[in-house]
Amino acid sequence: MRIVIAQMQHETNTFSPVPTPWEAFGNDGPFLGQAAYDAMKGTRLPMAAFIDLAEAAGAHIVTPLAAWANPSGPVDGNAYDRIRDIICEAVGQGCDAVLLDLHGAMVVADRTDDGEGTLLERIRAMAPRTPIAVSLDLHANVTERMVRNCNVIAGYKTYPHVDQYEAGQLAGSVLLRMLEGRCRPVMAWGNRPLLAHTLCENTGERPMKDFVAAARAAEAEGLLAATAFGGFQQADIHDAGISVVTVADADAEQAQRACDRILDVAWNLKEEFIYQGEPLSQALARAKKMADESGGPILLLDHADNCASGATQDTMYVLREALRVGLTGIGVGPVRDPDAVAQMIRAGVGARITLKIGGRMDMPAIRREGEPLELTGVVRAITDGEYTITGPQFHGMRCYMGRTAALDTGAAEIVVTEKNQEPWDRGVFTSVGIDPTRKRFLLLKSRMYFRPVFLPIAKGHVFCDSFGVGMSDWTQFEYRKLRRPIYPLDAFAAGHR
Ligand SMILES: [Zn+2]
Numbered sequence: 102m103r104i105v106i107a108q109m110q111h112e113t114n115t116f117s118p119v120p121t122p123w124e125a126f127g128n129d130g131p132f133l134g135q136a137a138y139d140a141m142k143g144t145r146l147p148m149a150a151f152i153d154l155a156e157a158a159g160a161h162i163v164t165p166l167a168a169w170a171n172p173s174g175p176v177d178g179n180a181y182d183r184i185r186d187i188i189c190e191a192v193g194q195g196c197d198a199v200l201l202d203l204h205g206a207m208v209v210a211d212r213t214d215d216g217e218g219t220l221l222e223r224i225r226a227m228a229p230r231t232p233i234a235v236s237l238d239l240h241a242n243v244t245e246r247m248v249r250n251c252n253v254i255a256g257y258k259t260y261p262h263v264d265q266y267e268a269g270q271l272a273g274s275v276l277l278r279m280l281e282g283r284c285r286p287v288m289a290w291g292n293r294p295l296l297a298h299t300l301c302e303n304t305g306e307r308p309m310k311d312f313v314a315a316a317r318a319a320e321a322e323g324l325l326a327a328t329a330f331g332g333f334q335q336a337d338i339h340d341a342g343i344s345v346v347t348v349a350d351a352d353a354e355q356a357q358r359a360c361d362r363i364l365d366v367a368w369n370l371k372e373e374f375i376y377q378g379e380p381l382s383q384a385l386a387r388a389k390k391m392a393d394e395s396g397g398p399i400l401l402l403d404h405a406d407n408c409a410s411g412a413t414q415d416t417m418y419v420l421r422e423a424l425r426v427g428l429t430g431i432g433v434g435p436v437r438d439p440d441a442v443a444q445m446i447r448a449g450v451g452a453r454i455t456l457k458i459g460g461r462m463d464m465p466a467i468r469r470e471g472e473p474l475e476l477t478g479v480v481r482a483i484t485d486g487e488y489t490i491t492g493p494q495f496h497g498m499r500c501y502m503g504r505t506a507a508l509d510t511g512a513a514e515i516v517v518t519e520k521n522q523e524p525w526d527r528g529v530f531t532s533v534g535i536d537p538t539r540k541r542f543l544l545l546k547s548r549m550y551f552r553p554v555f556l557p558i559a560k561g562h563v564f565c566d567s568f569g570v571g572m573s574d575w576t577q578f579e580y581r582k583l584r585r586p587i588y589p590l591d592a593f594a595a596g597h598r
Pocket residue numbers: 238239240262
């Protein structure tokens with residue numbers, strides 16, 4: 102038995118100015134062949150589960166490619182063609198099954214708004230009878246084309262995502278049972294016109310908790326798989342938003358009934374999927390009061406500039422306002438600005454310098470030009486930006502922030518990096534000698550992943566609304582391709598389904 106296993110993962114923010122070339126994937130390009138196997142084997146990612154399942158089944162494994170890139174703007178067309186062709190070439194050499202670890206929200210410049218559906222359609226045309234299983238991210242914008250061109254889909258059921266391996270295991274094991282003739286998967290797919298806010302998709306709380314629970318209940322009642330997708334909304338494509346995929350054994354009606362039932366749970370909670378913000382000055386005043394009463398650190402969450410949503414990670418609005426209102430003891434990190442890093446390296450550790458930080462990228466989608474912040478401070482540290490995660494998520498993973506420097510302005514200590522880096526771990530601070538537990542405030546460009554890492558050391562947290570291509574105010578984005586009407590951009594009469 103020969104099984105092709107590959108990964109193609111990108112969450113495309115169509116409003117993001119951050120480019121996504123071939124080099125954005127993997128380590129300066131996707132991992133190919135044996136390197137793809139080595140990079141994935143032993144991780145907690147879906148592709149690792151596929152490899153483990155196939156090895157346990159005694160199959161001959163082919164791993165043409167593993168391609169993961171940080172969320173950013175549309176994928177370069179030539180990069181997509183190469184990725185697609187490498188996977189298709191492996192399928193074209195003949196195989197008994199295909200297991201794909203996909204995201205489900207890839208948009209490709211000048212090619213397609215549905216990178217995954219287009220890939221699957223191509224594979225299906227080449228190998229019409231070869232079973233195909235797919236794992237997807239909880240933030241997939243699932244399309245009818247994806248569902249039509251594979252046999253099994255299962256997605257993550259947690260956000261923050263801690264069950265990626267399990268999603269791969271579920272999709273892969275159903276497919277292997279299908280190969281043995283022990284089941285006959287049939288899928289149903291559907292969506293509701295709901296553009297939820299990812300800030301309201303923490304699976305530990307309502308409403309997402311209830312949405313996912315409905316999917317789990319369907320599995321407990323006998324479905325082969327059921328997934329509640331939150332969707333990725335900073336994407337101007339027709340099918341962005343909430344959706345559900347169910348997989349039943351031979352019974353298409355059972356799959357459809359369950360799909361509708363799970364979707365109704367989300368629709369009935371639609372108001373709760375909408376984040377209610379507050380003016381930045383009010384949020385910072387609240388944060389100051391919290392620190393006065395209980396000490397620090399208080400987390401200042403600059404969620405609009407979260408690079409894990411495709412943001413530039415270099416806006417300075419929140420820090421500028423925090424300094425203006427007189428907050429002190431702020432740890433900031435990381436801000437991406439290769440030019441500022443180079444200036445600090447030239448100045449050297451201990452040097453006092455005045456420089457502009459951040460605001461290097463314009464954001465035409467929200468009609469904003471980059472606005473750097475001029476600061477004066479002492480360069481406290483210069484590092485290669487490498488550290489190993491010691492915290493609960495992605496434990497043991499090596500992180501590469503590029504050359505990194507820390508500037509101390511007195512009121513704030515700012516970690517500046519060459520590359521985008523989600524604050525996955527306290528290592529973003531400790532690797533440059535900053536102890537985050539001793540700060541009064543921690544300004545994090547984070548949306549969800551601060552929870553397992555920084556909440557345990559925090560005395561409180563405040564969402565600080567500002568501008569960035571990851572912002573949650575949908576009215577700032579010009580949607581042209583998105584299906585309408587859709588909630589909350591459009592009103593719906595009571596009782597609408
Ligand atoms: Zn996700």
